[in-house]
Amino acid sequence: MLNIIKSILAVLFFLCLLNMPYGYYELVRFLAFVGFGFLGYKASQKDKSEQVFIYIALALLFQPFYKIALGREIWNMVDVVVGIGLIISIFIKKTDK
Numbered sequence: 835m836l837n838i839i840k841s842i843l844a845v846l847f848f849l850c851l852l853n854m855p856y857g858y859y860e861l862v863r864f865l866a867f868v869g870f871g872f873l874g875y876k877a878s879q880k881d882k883s884e885q886v887f888i889y890i891a892l893a894l895l896f897q898p899f900y901k902i903a904l905g906r907e908i909w910n911m912v913d914v915v916v917g918i919g920l921i922i923s924i925f926i927k928k929t930d931k
Contacts, residue, residue: 838878840920843869847917851910866896917927 838917846862874889895902895912 837924844917844920847913850913863896915924
């Protein structure tokens with residue numbers, strides 16, 4: 835289930851590179867906030883404090899309540915880096931099953 839959430843978020847971030855209506859970006863911010871919050875919660879259940887910190891930081895970055903104005907170019911870079919990071923995290927070998 836976590837890999838599905840990561841995959842969906844990655845696709846949403848890559849779609850942000852296209853010229854989408856503003857409502858799409860608001861939706862992505864909300865879904866990212868919820869998704870990263872959930873991923874952080876699941877990481878905390880597994881005592882993975884580094885992942886908890888990363889997911890909570892990303893949830894705060896993408897939170898929909900207060901817009902963080904970084905400009906389109908920087909947001910595009912953030913979307914690509916986070917999307918690639920999510921894809922990589924899916925394929926990293928799991929050591930605790």
